[in-house]
Amino acid sequence: MRLRAFVGALIVLAAVPLSLRSGFAQDCKKIRAGERVYNNYCLTCHGENLVSSGQTFDLRRLRAEDRSRFEISVNNGKGQMPPWKGALTSEEIDQLWHYVRANSHESKPTCRE
Numbered sequence: 252m253r254l255r256a257f258v259g260a261l262i263v264l265a266a267v268p269l270s271l272r273s274g275f276a277q278d279c280k281k282i283r284a285g286e287r288v289y290n291n292y293c294l295t296c297h298g299e300n301l302v303s304s305g306q307t308f309d310l311r312r313l314r315a316e317d318r319s320r321f322e323i324s325v326n327n328g329k330g331q332m333p334p335w336k337g338a339l340t341s342e343e344i345d346q347l348w349h350y351v352r353a354n355s356h357e358s359k360p361t362c363r364e
């Protein structure tokens with residue numbers, strides 16, 4: 252009986268890394284897609300690789316709990332930033348958020364080419 256329970260536990264534990272890797276791969280896809288969105292729409296003002304020249308907000312300072320604030324600013328604009336509502340889909344904004352968060356000051360690099 253103990254052997255059967257042990258084998259069952261090993262099977263469950265072996266499946267966990269597979270599910271984590273699958274989620275990680277999906278996040279990497281979103282991050283890469285977000286980088287393309289960023290390069291097409293945001294790079295000019297917010298800088299290459301999210302490094303601001305100091306003239307605009309440093310997106311790397313956004314924390315996980317700032318997602319709503321980020322989406323409102325992207326959709327409605329803020330200060331000199333124009334609104335992107337209608338120009339960017341909600342999927343593109345989600346991808347952009349994943350890219351920003353992957354490169355934030357609190358995050359460690361996650362996706363490698």
